[in-house]
Amino acid sequence: MNFRKKFAVRTGDRIKLSEFDPDENFDLSKNEDTAELIRKYTKQLTEYQFRLYAENRRSLLIVLQGMDAAGKDGVINHVLAPMNPLGCRCQSFKTPTELELAHDFLWRIHAAAPRRGEVVIFNRSHYEDVLIQRVHGIVPEKVWRERYDFINDFERLLARNNVTIVKFFLHISREEQLKRFKQRLEDPGRNWKISESDYSERKYWDDYQQAFEDAINHCSFDHAPWYVIPSNHKFFRNLAVSEILVDTLGEMDLEMPPCKVDLAEIREEYRKAKEEEEKKR
Amino acid sequence: MNFRKKFAVRTGDRIKLSEFDPDENFDLSKNEDTAELIRKYTKQLTEYQFRLYAENRRSLLIVLQGMDAAGKDGVINHVLAPMNPLGCRCQSFKTPTELELAHDFLWRIHAAAPRRGEVVIFNRSHYEDVLIQRVHGIVPEKVWRERYDFINDFERLLARNNVTIVKFFLHISREEQLKRFKQRLEDPGRNWKISESDYSERKYWDDYQQAFEDAINHCSFDHAPWYVIPSNHKFFRNLAVSEILVDTLGEMDLEMPPCKVDLAEIREEYRKAKEEEEKKR
Numbered sequence A, B: 001m002n003f004r005k006k007f008a009v010r011t012g013d014r015i016k017l018s019e020f021d022p023d024e025n026f027d028l029s030k031n032e033d034t035a036e037l038i039r040k041y042t043k044q045l046t047e048y049q050f051r052l053y054a055e056n057r058r059s060l061l062i063v064l065q066g067m068d069a070a071g072k073d074g075v076i077n078h079v080l081a082p083m084n085p086l087g088c089r090c091q092s093f094k095t096p097t098e099l100e101l102a103h104d105f106l107w108r109i110h111a112a113a114p115r116r117g118e119v120v121i122f123n124r125s126h127y128e129d130v131l132i133q134r135v136h137g138i139v140p141e142k143v144w145r146e147r148y149d150f151i152n153d154f155e156r157l158l159a160r161n162n163v164t165i166v167k168f169f170l171h172i173s174r175e176e177q178l179k180r181f182k183q184r185l186e187d188p189g190r191n192w193k194i195s196e197s198d199y200s201e202r203k204y205w206d207d208y209q210q211a212f213e214d215a216i217n218h219c220s221f222d223h224a225p226w227y228v229i230p231s232n233h234k235f236f237r238n239l240a241v242s243e244i245l246v247d248t249l250g251e252m253d254l255e256m257p258p259c260k261v262d263l264a265e266i267r268e269e270y271r272k273a274k275e276e277e278e279k280k281r
Helices: A003-007 A032-055 A072-080 A107-111 A126-130 A141-160 A174-186 A188-193 A197-202 A205-218 A234-251 A263-280 B003-007 B032-055 B072-080 B107-111 B126-130 B141-160 B174-186 B188-193 B197-202 B205-218 B234-250 B263-280
Strands: A059-066 A088-092 A119-123 A163-171 A226-230 B059-066 B088-092 B119-123 B163-171 B226-230
Touching: A003 A226, A003 A234, A032 A059, A032 A072, A032 A234, A059 A072, A059 A234, A072 A088, A072 A119, A072 A163, A072 A234, A107 B107, A126 A141, A126 A205, A141 A163, A141 A205, A141 B141, A163 A234, A174 A188, A174 A197, A226 A234, B003 B226, B003 B234, B032 B059, B032 B072, B032 B234, B059 B072, B059 B234, B072 B088, B072 B119, B072 B163, B072 B234, B126 B141, B126 B205, B141 B163, B141 B205, B163 B234, B174 B188, B174 B197, B226 B234
Parallel strands: A059 A119, A059 A163, A088 A119, A163 A226, B059 B119, B059 B163, B088 B119, B163 B226
Antiparallel strands: none
16 A cells, blocks of 8 residues: 555645545455554564664654544554654643743744654644634634744744654544544543543534644645544554655665774774783683 | 934845944943933833733843854843843853754754743844854855745744844944954953954954845844944943833833732731731730
């Protein structure tokens, strides 16, 4: 499959979310074959991430967005957790603090941007400022509309600084969300995830879909594409996300950097040190 | 005088630094009158700053740039130090650290941006990235040229977030710089300011002037003007800078915010507390 091509929104594209089927699975199903494929991708991802870290020249920013229960935490757990925490950081953006609100909306985001060699996952992101803030009228239309440009300026700055940007919209249906809310109610291990606003937010479903669609259409570029991932099937969501990440990193031609020292010399030092040790015995 | 109008570079203006006389003083001289005027401005500044702090809605960013010995530290000491440190912060930008270099050039700058209610002074700034980095070829032309746009995007973001931006280029002559270097040599109290690069940098004087001129011409807007301040005369530099700041803050119509509590009620509480205290005695 080439999920990357299938789900990418690139420079100039204009999409309609209603034309994307959240149930799409290309006739694949959750079985040993697809599980094996995900494992293969995950292994490749960890290899690429290690090379990115060793190279210390470029970085990767993964933005995860979606409705409540769309599977952001799931993607982090299944696809990204195996990466080496030494060069991988997950950054969640919750309701802004008083200090964050005392600055422009990108202040807290910029501070969390990846350093060279790092993979950073944004669990929610600056896009909340054109989503929840728009839907609930926290800022007037003039303000959130302008933010598309500020977001594009900001992502262009990162991209120019060798940050590869990949943005996933985890696309689920209204019915699937309700099903997952029910699971949270019935499974004591998931009760903690239930929040007061789960159901009250559902009445804004269409407004959120519109806000996502507009954000995707205004802020998709070849250097920072959005991917609309059919996410009603968790196995498929994980498969698509990991394949897209593998393809993205694969394209970067990550190579282990050459050794910076004279190995013959170091081997000689090792030999001497060993000799010394043996004499002492 | 209206120094603000005289020295401002605004949207669309194109200046030549060679046409600005660093010796300009409009026939004023260092005497009790001008000293008194500076004191008056300084007092007004501290009043405005307090209101900005109390209002907690907008902020002020002052960018100071200039050749070595142009008087950046002097302006901070004479004009800005009287402000209340509670709502005023001075941020110096030195050679970037390894962590700062591992991010885009605006990363460390954005992190230091003023919060609501704050006055922040940038002692050097993001402009170094189109000055020293250009003059010494630390980055190729393609890179520093693009930075003008990134700087403008960034300052527009701040301005939209109610940050008033004022940028001062302290303009001195080559001869004046040499004179000041000599003072540093002769005054043991100033020896610590001497750096190895003082004289070696002087041979890049013209390159720096060109870099400053281009930065000013590319990055001057009504919402973030540069001011070219004749700075050979220290008293005049202080006078001009403080007048411009007073005028800028004056235009913001800063008012003490209304009291948020019922004063009559609080007075009654005070009366009761006092009564209680007196009974106990």
